[in-house]
Amino acid sequence: MLQEYCQEYRKRYPDDFKKLFLDKEINWEKSIKKPNGEESKLLRDERSDTKKDETTNIIELIRNSLDEKQLTIDKLVEENNKLRSELNSIKESTHTISNEELKNMMFVKPNWKGRNFEIENDLCFLLMPFREPWSNSV
Numbered sequence: 001m002l003q004e005y006c007q008e009y010r011k012r013y014p015d016d017f018k019k020l021f022l023d024k025e026i027n028w029e030k031s032i033k034k035p036n037g038e039e040s041k042l043l044r045d046e047r048s049d050t051k052k053d054e055t056t057n058i059i060e061l062i063r064n065s066l067d068e069k070q071l072t073i074d075k076l077v078e079e080n081n082k083l084r085s086e087l088n089s090i091k092e093s094t095h096t097i098s099n100e101e102l103k104n105m106m107f108v109k110p111n112w113k114g115r116n117f118e119i120e121n122d123l124c125f126l127l128m129p130f131r132e133p134w135s136n137s138v
Contacts, residue, residue, distance in 0.1 A: 010017040128135055
């Protein structure tokens, strides 16, 4: 088959053929050595071993990559658990005000410079008019 192709190539592209083969006649039958039965089996086994080695290498790369990803996931899960624990402890330590308590409170925005006062739960601040007659009795 190669010989037929070579002859057809020579007919169609004689100049190119001369450049490639330097005007020598090529005997394709002699140049191609066909392996005998035992050599053929060895070649097949060698190809099979090569494919097995390639497959094993690919599987090993995939396993390594998966191991790295799993380590990353484990670290993120651990960090997430720590953050969740911190959040829960903050929630437990924070006093929430019920709607009933809110109804009995009045929030004011003072008109003086200081805003960052320390809260003392047992004290209150009362603002009242001093010019009203009833304020003298308080």
